[in-house]
Amino acid sequence: MEIIVSVVLASFIFGIILFLYLGSQRSFDSSRIYSDIYADARLALDWMSKDIKWATQVLSAWGGYTTSTDCLVMEIPSIDTTGDIIDADGDGIPDDYDHLIYQLNSTNLERIMDADDTVPNKGRSDHTNVIANNISSLIFTAKSSYIVIELTASRTRLNRLYQETLNSVVKLRNK
Numbered sequence: 001m002e003i004i005v006s007v008v009l010a011s012f013i014f015g016i017i018l019f020l021y022l023g024s025q026r027s028f029d030s031s032r033i034y035s036d037i038y039a040d041a042r043l044a045l046d047w048m049s050k051d052i053k054w055a056t057q058v059l060s061a062w063g064g065y066t067t068s069t070d071c072l073v074m075e076i077p078s079i080d081t082t083g084d085i086i087d088a089d090g091d092g093i094p095d096d097y098d099h100l101i102y103q104l105n106s107t108n109l110e111r112i113m114d115a116d117d118t119v120p121n122k123g124r125s126d127h128t129n130v131i132a133n134n135i136s137s138l139i140f141t142a143k144s145s146y147i148v149i150e151l152t153a154s155r156t157r158l159n160r161l162y163q164e165t166l167n168s169v170v171k172l173r174n175k
């Protein structure tokens, strides 16, 4: 009888320990997923903010890309290898402009650089980078002097959807 009680008690205690352990694993997992997707969203927003502050204007279209809720076409002053604006005549007005496009392609945020090929290369080149993955929604609202960005990063794990939405308002250059 004593043995049976001990066994029942032991399995009861074991059950509680297992329950607590699995619970803590799960909450550890979900906080890690949340911090991952928050990092994705934050990184995407930081890149876009930095570039928008540099842009002189938003264009309705360029090179096959059209500004829409999930695509932003910008004009930016051409810079040289040291990061200075190319201004050979020194009048304070950029001599040339490149084009920078942000677009959501499936769940990848792409940053597409189209350097002006008519000015000497100076370290600028056409290229496309994927800035962040797991971006499920991106909404640009372009105003005359600023851009409103609403971005959602999400991930599904064990049939559960985790998502994080960040908002930002970024002013264009000199506005």
Ligand SMILES: [Ca+2]
Pocket: 086, 087, 088, 089, 090, 091, 092, 093, 094, 095
């Ligand atoms: Ca100039």
Ligand SMILES: [Ca+2]
Pocket: 114, 115, 116, 117, 126
């Ligand atoms: Ca080009």
